[in-house]
Amino acid sequence: MVKMISIHSSRGGTGKSLICSNISAILASMGRNIALLDFDFRAPSLLTIFQARNTVKKWVNDYLDGKAKLRDVMVDLTDRYKTGGRFLVGFANVEMDAMREIARKDRKWQMRALKRVMAMKEELAKLFEVDVIILDTSPGVQYSSVNAVVSSDVSVIVSSMDILDLEGAQRVVQDLYEPFEKKTFILVNKATPHMFMGEDNKSTLIDNVRRRFTQPVIAIIPCYCDILLAQRVTLFALDKPEHPFTWALTEVAKRLEA
Ligand SMILES: Nc1ncnc2c1ncn2[C@@H]1O[C@H](COP(=O)(O)OP(=O)(O)OP(=O)(O)O)[C@@H](O)[C@H]1O
Ligand SMILES: [Mg+2]
Known part of the structure; x- marks a missing residue:
């Protein structure tokens, strides 16, 4: 059974793309066949993270538009990262016009796109024997993110300890995840190191x-300084x-x- 996992947040910059790319690499290294797709069409980052500009034939945007097949969208990075399992990545178009275009799509287009997102599971399994699909989404309730969340089997909402992030995540969980009865996990990222110092601080953090x-x-x-120092163009989990x-x-x- 293929499993589709969406990584989402209420506000930007919580670490979704970093987490998605590293979890995908970890699972591929464990021998699973992985398809990671950039569903953050307003601010794609996977192309930069994977430095893959010259390898892309078609974008995820083209697939959702009905203009490309998944076999032409997915880029195989298995040899580059020497993972035991297949490591396939689908990139979102970084051109300004493409970002604007997808933001203008109406509800009808988004409904057609939703059908294609739902069909992806079967297609990726058939084409590449994929075990796990991971979707890196835009923060908030953009259509593309809602489509990703609605189609996935499991969703992870990533929040920092910032009150705006936490309350935003609570709202997204209540308004989107609970009505769809999504299997949901909360992942807190970038907690400041002093929050982990001593048992009292740790239990306050967890309770909070x-x-x-x-x-x-x-x-x-x-929050690890090593990650910031390592620059985002490396796959931290594979390097360290x-x-x-x-x-x-x-x-x-x-x-x-x-
Ligand atoms: N635990 C962490 N420790 C240190 N730096 C981190 C950590 N998690 C994420 N970062 C850094 O925070 C920045 C934002 O991360 P990332 O781009 O993954 O967030 P995002 O949620 O995908 O953002 P956006 O909503 O804009 O797509 C990056 O520079 C990333 O390396
Ligand atoms: Mg991102």
């Missing part, structure tokens, strides 16, 4: 997150398998695919 959500908290990950960030995401990845 848990009391806001009825959904399970899958991880609380600190012994780093606590990699351990945390490995546990998250295992739980998500289970």
Whole structure:
């Protein structure tokens, strides 16, 4: 059975793209066949993260528009990262016009796109024997993100400890995830290191997150300077398998695919 997982947030910059790309790499290294797709059409980042400009034939935008097949969209990065499982990535178009165009699409187009998102599971399984599909989404309730969340089997909402992020995440969970009865996990990212110092601080941190959500908290990950220093163009988890960030995401990845 293919599993589709969407990684979403209420506000921007919480770490979705970093988490998506690293979880995908971790699962592919564990031997799973992975398809990671950029569904953040307003501000795509996977093309930069994977430095893949010259390898792209068609964009995810073209697939949703009915103008391309998934076999021409997915770029195979298995050899580059030497993962045991297939590591396929679908990129969103970074051209300004493409970003504007998708923002202008009406409800009718979005409904057709939703059908294509739903069909992706079967198609990717048939074409590439994919085990897990991961969707990196735009923050908030853009149509494309709603389509991704609605079509997935599991959703992860990523929030920082910023009150605006936490309250935004609570609202998205109530207004979008709960009506659709989505299996949802909360992932807190970029918690400041002092929040983890001492048992009292740690339990305050955990209580502060848990009391806001009825959904399970899958991880609380600190903000690591090493990640900022490593630059975003590397796959941190593959470069640093012994780093606590990699351990945390490995546990998250295992739980998500289970
Ligand atoms: N735990 C962390 N420690 C340190 N830096 C982090 C951590 N998580 C994410 N970052 C950094 O925060 C920045 C934003 O991350 P990222 O682009 O993944 O967020 P995003 O949620 O995808 O943003 P957007 O909503 O704009 O798409 C990046 O520079 C990333 O490397
Ligand atoms: Mg992003």
